[in-house]
Amino acid sequence: MKKRLFIILAVLLASSLILPGQASDFVLGIFGNANMDDAIDENDIDYLTGVIDGKNGQTKLSDANYDGKIDEADKLQIEKIILDKAQTLTIVDAVHRNITLKVPARDVICLNIQSAEAMRSLQAKDRIVGITKYIQTDEFFPDFSNVDIVGGKAFQTPDFEQIIKIGPDVVFTAAWSGPQLETINKLEPSGISVIHFDFLDPSTYIDEITKLGYILGCRSRADDHISFYRGVMDMIAKRVDSIQDQNRPKVYYEANKYQACAGGTPWSNQIEIAGGNNIFGTDRGSYPHVDPEEVLIQDPDIIIQLNMSWTGYNRSDASELEAIRDEILSRPELQQVSAIKNGRVYVIGGNYIPGSPRHFVSVAYMAKWFYRERFKDLNVTSIHQEYVTRFQELNFDLSKKGVFTYPPGELN
Template identity: 30%
Template sequence: MKQVFSILIVLILATGIIICPVQGSDDYSTEARQLLATGILDHLQGGGPGLVMLRDAATLYPDYPRLITDTAGTKFTFYRPVERVVVMHANAAESIIAIGGDDRIVGVGSTIKTNTLQFPGLSRLPDVGRWTEPDIEAILALNPDLILTYVTWPEPEKLERHLPSRIPVIRMEYYKVEVFREEIEKTGRIFSEEEHCADYLAWYDEYLAIVEDRIGSIPCEERVRVYAESGSGQSFGRRTYSEGTGLHDLLVAAGGVNVASGHTTGYADVENEWVMHQNPDVILIWSGKAGYKLGERNDIIQLYEEIMGTPGFGSIEAVKNDRVYIVTSGFAFGTGSPAALVQVAKWLYPDRFEEINTEEIHAEYLERFTRTGAEIREQGTFYYPDGREI
């Protein structure tokens, strides 16, 4: 009896789908139809998402179901827009804000929670633990319909294993250049924020295009040679970033040549004399300090002064010509990275970017795509030298 009943309902639903296009404009995409059909068939076989989901997708959300494949390669079918999202890491939070989906976030990882200046709104939400150590009970208490986390952290052993299968765990990085744009598009679809997403990507593409346009034609032998490092000279010594690191990708995208390319990969400890031997035109330092944290400007200036004051570095072109630059992680990676790309490109080829005001680009980014307040715009140190006194 029950089976007959459910077949009946399914038939009614199916009729709805078939009838709809006849009634009005064709809101239902081919993909959505196929997915819904698959969902119905699954349901008939005793699986599937359940009747409520199928009905919602069929009657309330013409764009649904949607299929999303995350960066880890897992496929998820969404039958309706997400409403209760738990975000484990700051890179994801920043991206969701940029496409305007942050009003659906209900719980955040500790790094977001403590970053009150970058995430004034989100930092008031319940804490769901560290990005390596999620607090499963806190997550379950929020009854989320989506969890966003890094591809490798926390390990599925610590997260998915303890969650019911109805809660999808989408794993995306939001800081790696090679997948960043794709991930933003997917996020737009997950949150049903295609318009905002398109706005952001237009801004993103514009500056990538400007840089590519102006540096693309520079022949290899004329490109600026850059030494990229971690700024740890005072603590554990010179550590250079080479292929496979975000800083390397940034400087290459900006038209530079990494002096460590072909010598090392990832990050590697090197000697001062090797840097002297390479004699780079520009030294680019990455720092985890400052950015959205105020009061750390001096740490950034110290990195600059450490390089300038290292014995023997006076004969390096970069030091001689005062071309030592620092970018912070809040600037160089993630949604704000186009501003950093233009900035680095301008440092490398000042004459090609003469009329471009990089400060304005970053200010525009902060204004349009973040929820940060005036104090960040006025006092935040995102790169150095940034033209500000002290």
């Protein structure tokens, strides 16, 4: 389990599409978003009118009905999307596939654990008709015990025969290892749409949740969740925005012993939002094995290790996480590193907090670790609890049970 490392294929639509110049956080990857901003609205109809009249440049997403031509029918499709009356939708998923599907999707199978969590955030868990055994046995999903099993631990090797027998509208799978070609080739001939979403990277999360809202016909619920998510992430980003680069802590983030989380990974993106500088941030999109001498030369102010086998919700004992921290602190080759000398070494337990829709909790943890005084009023447990109760509808009381980091003392 500890060797399962996520390699993220970030959705960077803006780098490959013609942009008319609107400023937005992301480009919503749905055909009909003609002006290439973060929403489908009346502005897209206006922009498309300009395209038809020859006044505006055609964008990749102008062809709202995805029929290969730009005309009045596309304006009608945009109107239907705005009014929630569209019967089909063409979206761009996280591996850059254009997928046309019937909406709203009623029956859904989730192969990756993150998609099941995201659907529950949108109060759509009742539409999930199949999951992997890995999801069913995770302590975060006690309410999925009666859902049909369509695979074991690996989302890459589902039971295709069982999925076809169930006949869902959509199968969600992960994007981090690239297009799941066997899943596509086995299922799409049967009329089942295969969509890749990760739901774990701050750089793509809002885009994916927004698209999920359109796919499920749960746009208001998606907006509600995004508002909560942005409330946490924007607050943190705003507080650290004015900090000069040279005053930001240097952070060494380990996936395993001397296996760094490099730039472009979700973990590196989380460090940046929390106001830190990843010492291996120039190595893009990988998890390189690094020499201890490199760590010594970089002299990080903070060291974080991710314990990918830890979940935490049914835990009261942090001794396993404490032992990991003690091992780092006792490494003889790192004794002159600032993080070791100052005791600023932290372990975050549970891949499916930083590696899930809950990654905003991980960012909040790091903000507390990086800037103790600046975030002394930030109650991470309260934020975490609100998400678990309000969006996941779970009866977990995190004030009584739950261990997610070590040391835990600075989180409240």
